[in-house]
Each structure stands twice: as C-alpha cells, then as structure tokens.
Amino acid sequence: MPVVAASVVVRRYDDVRDALFHPDLSRALDVRSFEDGNPRAGVLSTLHGPGHKLRRRLENPLFRRATLVADEQEHFPRVIDRIADRSATGDRDLLALAGSMAVVLAARRAGIDHDGSEAQLRELFDLGVELAQGAALADTTEDPEHVRRRTEQALERLEDGYVGPSRQRRAALLDEADRGELDPATLPADLLTVALVARRRGELDLDDGLLLREAGLYLHGGSHTSAQTTCNAFAFLLGVEGPARPELLAAAATSITVAQQVVHETLRVIPMTPEIKRRVVADTTVVGHQLKAGDTVVLDVRAANRDPDYYGPDSDRFEPGRALLDGASPWGLSFGAGPHVCIGRSAAGGVPPRTGDVADDASHLHGQVARMVHVLAARGVRCRPGQTPERDGRTTRASRWRAFPVTFEAHADDVVQVAGR
Amino acid sequence: MTRRVMVDPSRCVGSGDCSLLAPDAFELDDEDVAEILPGVALLTDRQLDEVVRACPTAAVVVDEG
Numbered sequence: 001m002p003v004v005a006a007s008v009v010v011r012r013y014d015d016v017r018d019a020l021f022h023p024d025l026s027r028a029l030d031v032r033s034f035e036d037g038n039p040r041a042g043v044l045s046t047l048h049g050p051g052h053k054l055r056r057r058l059e060n061p062l063f064r065r066a067t068l069v070a071d072e073q074e075h076f077p078r079v080i081d082r083i084a085d086r087s088a089t090g091d092r093d094l095l096a097l098a099g100s101m102a103v104v105l106a107a108r109r110a111g112i113d114h115d116g117s118e119a120q121l122r123e124l125f126d127l128g129v130e131l132a133q134g135a136a137l138a139d140t141t142e143d144p145e146h147v148r149r150r151t152e153q154a155l156e157r158l159e160d161g162y163v164g165p166s167r168q169r170r171a172a173l174l175d176e177a178d179r180g181e182l183d184p185a186t187l188p189a190d191l192l193t194v195a196l197v198a199r200r201r202g203e204l205d206l207d208d209g210l211l212l213r214e215a216g217l218y219l220h221g222g223s224h225t226s227a228q229t230t231c232n233a234f235a236f237l238l239g240v241e242g243p244a245r246p247e248l249l250a251a252a253a254t255s256i257t258v259a260q261q262v263v264h265e266t267l268r269v270i271p272m273t274p275e276i277k278r279r280v281v282a283d284t285t286v287v288g289h290q291l292k293a294g295d296t297v298v299l300d301v302r303a304a305n306r307d308p309d310y311y312g313p314d315s316d317r318f319e320p321g322r323a324l325l326d327g328a329s330p331w332g333l334s335f336g337a338g339p340h341v342c343i344g345r346s347a348a349g350g351v352p353p354r355t356g357d358v359a360d361d362a363s364h365l366h367g368q369v370a371r372m373v374h375v376l377a378a379r380g381v382r383c384r385p386g387q388t389p390e391r392d393g394r395t396t397r398a399s400r401w402r403a404f405p406v407t408f409e410a411h412a413d414d415v416v417q418v419a420g421r
Numbered sequence: 422m423t424r425r426v427m428v429d430p431s432r433c434v435g436s437g438d439c440s441l442l443a444p445d446a447f448e449l450d451d452e453d454v455a456e457i458l459p460g461v462a463l464l465t466d467r468q469l470d471e472v473v474r475a476c477p478t479a480a481v482v483v484d485e486g
Contacts (some may be wrong), residue, residue, distance in 0.1 A: 021479065041430060053434055059437045061453060326467065327474055339434070341477040351441050352471075365441065 007295040008286065013307035013333070015287040016276075016299045021338035022286055025297060040134060040151075040317050042210045043217045044343065048281070052339065053359045058198055062109060062191060068346055068365055071105075079104045087118070088379040094389075094404040098230035098372055099125035099223055105368050106222025109347070111190030112158075113166040115316045118142040124162065125227070127218035130154035135220060136273075139396045140321065154282035155216055167192055167208065174200065189217055225272045226348050226369050231389070231401045233373050236318045237405075238383050241270075248320060253377035260350055260370035261320035264330035268311070268398045269318050271334035274302040294413060305332030380409025380416075426469065428455045431482035439472050439481055443473040447472070447481075455480065 007136040010016050026048040040046055044055050083101050100121040102282060107114060107124060112122040134151030137144055170193050176182035187193055195211055198204045206214070235241040237249040274300040280291045291297070306315040310328035324330060330352050335345040342348075350367030366374075383389075384405040392400040428439075428447075435453030439446070445460035462471070473481050 056434045056436070057453060060437060064437055064449070065441050068441075327470065330475075338477055341436070346438075346441055363444075 007297065008289045008291065009298045009300055010287055011300040011307075013304040013310045013328070015306040016301060016333055017337050019278065019286055019297060019299055020188035020276070020333065020336055020340070022278075022284070024280060024282045025286065026285040027278065027279045027340055033066055040137075040213065040217075043213050045135075045217060045221075045340070047138040054204060055080050056339070058194060059191065062189065062194065063343060063346055065178065065365075067189060069363055071347065071368075072350075072365055072371070073207060075108070076105065076368050078369050080368075080375050084375050084379055085119050085120075088376060088381070091384060091407050094234060094376075094381065094406045095401050096122065097226055097232050098376070099128075099227035101372050102230075102368065103128060103157060103219070103223040105347070106219050106226075107162075108346070109222060111166055111170060111192030112162045112215055112219060113169065114162060123157075124219065125223055127154045127158050128223045131158075131216045131220040132224040133394060135217075136395050136397060139275075140388075140394065141396060142270060142394055155212060158216055158219070159251075163192070163212050166215075167196070167211065170196055171367050176220065191215060207283040221342070226372070227346075228272060228400050229263065229266055229270075229369050230376070231404045232270045233262050233369075233400065234376070234381060234406070235389065235401075236266060237262065237377070238381070240383065240389055242318060245318075249312040249377055252370070252373055256366050256370055259322065259374035259377065260366045261330075263367065263369045263373055264352065265318055265320040265322065267331035268305045269316075271301045271305055271312035271332065272397070272399050273334075274399060275299065275398055276301055276336065285342075299333075301333050304383050305334065318393070378380070381406050382409065383407075423485075424466075424469075426457055426461050427482045428457060429480045429482060429483065430454045432478045434478055434480075436477050438475040438477065442472050442475055443468065 010019050044059065047055055053101055080101050083097070083104070083136070087097055087100065100118065103121055103125045104116070106128070114124060130150050131154055133140065133142075133147050134154075137147060140147050167190065172190065172322070173182060173187055174193075174196055177184045177187060192215060195204070195206050195214070199206050232241070237245050237252065238244070248262060250256070252262050278297045278299065280286070280293055280295040280297065283292050285291070286297055305311070308315050311322065311332075312325075327405045331349055335342040335349065346365060346367070348367050348369050350365040350370060353364065384407045387405040389404040391398060391401045392402040394402075433454045435449055435455070437447050437449055440448050443461070443464060446458050446464050447455050447461070448458060450456050461469075469483060473483060
C-alpha cells in the first residue's frame with residue numbers, strides 16, 4: 001500500500017523543472033517516512049529551507065571542480081581498473097561488480113574506511129542496498145515496517161563495522177591537528193571530516209547518530225544508483241532492453257566520451273527515481289494548480305524526460321548523443337533540479353559538454369559511471385547465455401535490477417567479435 | 422543589446438555548478454559564494470543560458486539591458 005496519495009501529477013519537462021524549484025514543496029513527505037525516529041531522520045535529502053541550505057553549504061565543497069578533476073584523473077582510473085583486473089573475468093554479476101567499484105568511490109567521499117577486500121566491499125554495497133530500500137520507502141512493495149527494521153539493522157552494522165571506527169580515526173587526526181602535530185591540509189577531504197570540524201566549531205548540531213545516517217546516505221546514494229545505472233546502460237547495449245547496440249558497445253569501449261553519452265541517455269530514458277514526490281508546506285499555486293498545505297505533488301520524471309518538445313519525436317528511443325533542444329539536459333531531470341538537486345551528480349555523471357566545447361578535453365568531467373561503463377565494455381562484457389537479468393521487484397521503481405548475470409571476454413577486441421554475433 | 426551577469430550572494434549556496442560548466446567565467450570565493458570572472462564576457466548566449474539553468478538556487482541572473 002502506498003505511503004502517500006497523489007493530489008496532482010505533473011508531467012511536462014518545464015512544469016516538473018519549475019516544481020523542483022518551488023520553495024513551498026518539501027521532500028519530507030510525512031512523519032513516518034522521514035522523522036519520528038526513522039533511520040532517515042535529518043539527512044540532507046529530507047531537509048528543507050534554512051536547515052537544508054546550511055547543510056548544503058557544509059557538504060558542497062566536497063564536490064568542487066578541483067576535487068572532481070583529481071578524482072577523474074587519478075582516483076577513478078586507479079580504483080576501477082584495479083577492481084576490473086581482479087574481478088571483471090569469467091562469469092560475474094554485473095550489479096555486484098559495478099557496486100564494488102562504486103562503493104569504493106562513495107565510501108571515500110563519505111569518509112568510511114575499509115580494507116579494500118572483496119568481502120568488505122560486498123558488505124558495504126549490500127548495506128547500501130538496504131539503506132536504498134529505506135530511502136525509497138514510499139515505493140516499496142514490501143511491508144514498510146519490515147523495511148524499516150532492516151534499514152535500522154543495516155545502520156547498526158554500518159556504525160559498528162565502519163562508520164564508528166572511521167569517525168574515531170578522524171577525531172584523532174583532528175586532535176593531532178589541533179595540537180599542531182599534523183598539517184590540516186593533509187586531513188581527509190570527506191563528509192565525516194568536514195562534519196566533525198563543523199561540530200567542533202559549533203557551526204552545526206550533528207550528533208553521531210545523524211552523522212551515521214548522513215554517511216549512509218552518501219554510501220547508498222553514491223554506490224547503489226551508480227551500479228544500477230551501469231546495469232541499465234548495459235541493458236541497452238547488450239539488448240536486454242530493446243535491440244542490441246553492438247556499434248555503441250564497441251564505441252563505448254574505446255571512447256569514454258561515447259560512454260558518457262551512453263550514461264546520460266540511459267539516465268534520461270530510465271531515471272533511477274521515475275517519480276519524485278513532494279509535499280506542499282504552505283497554500284500555494286504549482287504550475288497552475290491551486291494546492292493546500294499537506295497536499296502531495298507527483299513529478300513524473302520519466303514522462304518529463306521524454307517530453308518531445310525537448311527531446312524530439314523519437315524521445316522514447318535510446319539514442320546516445322541525440323540532438324538536444326535549447327535548455328534540455330542530456331540526462332533529463334534524473335538528478336532533480338533546484339535546491340535539492342543531487343549533490344553527487346557531477347561525480348556520478350560528470351558535466352555535460354558545454355555547447356561548442358569538445359568533450360574529450362583533458363579537464364572534461366566524464367563522471368564515474370561513464371568510467372565504469374568504458375572499462376567494463378573494454379573487458380568484453382556480454383550477457384551470459386541462458387541467464388536473464390532480473391529486475392528488482394521489491395520496489396515499484398522499475399529502474400532497478402536484482403541480478404544481472406554477465407560473462408567477460410578477455411580482451412577489448414572481443415567486443416567487436418561479440419557485437420558481430 | 423548589452424547583458425549584465427550577476428550573482429545573488431543571498432541565494433548562492435556554493436553548489437559550484439557555474440564553475441563546473443564555465444570555469445573560465447565563474448569561481449567560488451573563500452566564502453564559497455560564486456563570483457564572476459572577466460571570462461564571462463566570452464560566453465555565448467547559449468552557454469550563459471546553460472549556466473543560468475544549471476544553478477540550483479537561481480543565483481546567477483542575467484539582465485538583458
């Protein structure tokens with residue numbers, strides 16, 4: 001049974017975008033979903049108004065251009081290539097493999113320490129999956145109370161195994177810096193560190209419980225959605241969704257610019273959150289609808305992303321590199337827009353090439369998902385004969401996979417061979 | 422027609438989208454508020470529109486004089 005009932009549904013690209021900027025629409029849908037002892041209480045994505053602005057000011061610097069460029073040029077290739085060398089061979093589950101890549105990057109941004117082993121990366125990704133279920137409570141097909149309990153258990157394990165020790169290590173580093181024994185410039189640039197600094201300065205009231213929940217948000221937001229989008233991209237390329245696109249698969253293996261186009265188009269056609277829900281916090285008008293406080297607005301992102309006024313008459317088709325009309329984002333509204341736009345969008349999706357610019361410029365940001373698609377395509381990924389990928393039936397969001405069995409060929413040359421079959 | 426580009430510091434939350442899209446035209450100051458660089462004059466109207474639409478708090482404003 002759905003947690004909220006819709007009062008208005010908005011579908012046009014401009015209308016959905018306008019609604020996402022509306023100051024009287026809040027993400028916090030109801031007390032049971034977002035407050036009242038809920039595992040999601042107080043995390044960035046549920047805040048509204050001045051509290052949200054303060055938190056964004058704290059966390060936005062984690063996604064500065066210089067940091068993202070360094071990530072793209074040094075960290076992403078090192079992590080993704082190392083995991084691909086270790087695991088992109090033979091029969092694999094693509095969701096788990098992409099998840100192990102994405103979770104390293106998400107944990108680094110959050111400040112969650114781990115030993116890099118397959119076991120710990122798998123556990124962290126699985127914890128992120130549980131937290132993602134809790135974050136999408138309004139769309140669950142399971143008993144919401146059951147999901148809530150599992151989410152709480154995941155948070156307990158995350159605290160005991162990872163966030164607690166990580167927080168203590170950073171607190172010790174800050175003590176050293178305070179005593180002049182450590183250069184503050186060498187402190188980790190991650191969520192836990194900036195939050196602990198802000199707490200010591202009295203700038204924000206972030207207790208350990210809230211820090212845990214916020215780190216959990218970074219973990220699942222940065223790993224689960226990236227891994228799922230990687231699977232969606234290969235669903236198109238390998239012919240699980242629509243006809244196989246061998247020419248694109250081969251091109252994505254040799255060009256990260258093409259891989260980024262594939263990822264942007266994947267996000268547009270299959271937004272990770274097909275419907276964004278908002279609660280009206282004060283009597284107001286939203287795209288022509290007069291609404292009262294407490295009403296709910298459903299923003300149909302899937303429909304907006306296929307608005308022919310912006311994406312043309314063939315907007316239902318998967319066509320990476322398609323021509324965009326003025327003002328249209330290549331990924332549609334899949335990262336949201338306005339004050340609540342996804343904080344990690346540039347880390348995940350990079351930056352769209354500016355009109356007139358060349359995308360393969362050395363400082364262009366392609367995003368971690370494009371890097372993952374590029375590397376995995378070059379390893380010769382293909383569907384495993386006789387085994388069909390399975391969508392995740394635990395949510396009404398038809399954008400997610402439960403299992404995605406694949407096989408890896410040894411060399412990039414095989415991509416062409418696979419493509420020709 | 423002349424155009425005047427401004428940043429409303431009361432709206433800016435330092436998301437950095439302007440400096441991601443147009444690093445030659447915008448950067449963030451020590452307070453994490455966007456400031457305008459001389460390179461903004463080199464942006465085409467379409468590039469500037471992309472920056473305006475990307476700002477999540479509508480802090481970048483263009484006055485078409």
